[in-house]
Each structure stands twice: as structure tokens, then as C-alpha cells.
Amino acid sequence: MRNSAAALTISLLLSCAACSPRDFLTRRLAFDLIAGSDTFKAQQQFWMRTGVVSNKEYTSPEYLVLAHHGWINGSGTPCTGNTAPPPCWDVTLTPLGVDALRDWVPANAATSQYFGVPVARRELLAVSGITKNGNRADVDFRWKWVALNEVGEALYTGSGEYNSTAGFMHYDDGWRVIEGSNPRSNQLLDDALKNAEPAR
16 A cells, blocks of 8 residues: 555656756736747837928928927928938937937938837736647737837827737747747737737
């Protein structure tokens, strides 16, 4: 009797040791995998263009925010090259704008009129649900943008929370979030973030 109980205990311990914590898709594991993915951690860039820009670009919400904060000025100018239809604007940084964007304005700013400004990062708030179907799963999660700097605060003020769904796949070493170009059926994390819906 003692030997059979000991054998049963040893076999249970060995079978549990063969299981990885990643073999069970819990909300905590899904949270860690999403938050740790390169796609989720990628910062949001705002691409700033100075010089001659189209009316569509100059009247975009982002440029209106920059103008409202006194970071850019625009004056009417003739359209050049591929910049159309009229009217066009000659956009310049104001002294306030140079101060706000100084870390991102390239050294060759006189010749390069297009530069990226990192403005926000994603913050994962919660995993709200998991549906599994064999070795695939869909994970619903809620996230928001968090400003990285003064420009990000201006552009993402009150942007709210978003709901997304990402696909997961169970491999021999455990569950993984589906990233990159994957022809399988579940939604890629990048697509999930692009197709996010405002949370209610």
C-alpha cells in the first residue's frame, strides 16, 4: 500500500514537472505575452513635415493641435511638385516648436523637412476574456495610449481606452501571441491594435 502511494505521488510529480506554466493560457499569461511583445511595445511616431504641405495635411487634427499650441506657423504659398491640390502652406516651427521638438529635429533640418517624433506608448490595462478552440485562442484585451512627452500629451489628451482581440497559438513550448506575417486564421496583434475599438 505504501509503495503504491509513493509510486502514485512520484508519477504525479513527474507529470506536473513535464507541464510548463505556458501550457495553460490564463489571463495573467496572456497579459504578460501581449505586454512583452515587440508589436505592443512599439512607440507611436508622429511624422512631422515642414516646408510646403498640402491643405489636407495642414488642416489635419494633428497639425491643428500643433498650431493651437503655437509650435508651428503656416503661410499660404504656391504648391510645388506632388503637393496638391491648392491651397498649400509653408509650415515652419516657431521658437516654441523648436523647444518642444528639439530632441527630434534632425541636424540637417535645413534640408530634411520630414522627421519622426515618438509621442506615445501603449499601456495594457486588462485581459477581458479568452476563447479557446483546440490549439488556438482569441484574447480580448483593453489598452490605452500613454504620452511620452509634451507633444504626445497634446496629441493624445483624452484619447480613451481601446478594446482589441489578438490571436494566440499553442506550440510545443507553450502559448504564443501571433505576431508578424502569419497566414493562419487568428488575428495578428498588429492588426488587433489597428482595428481597436473605443472602450465603452
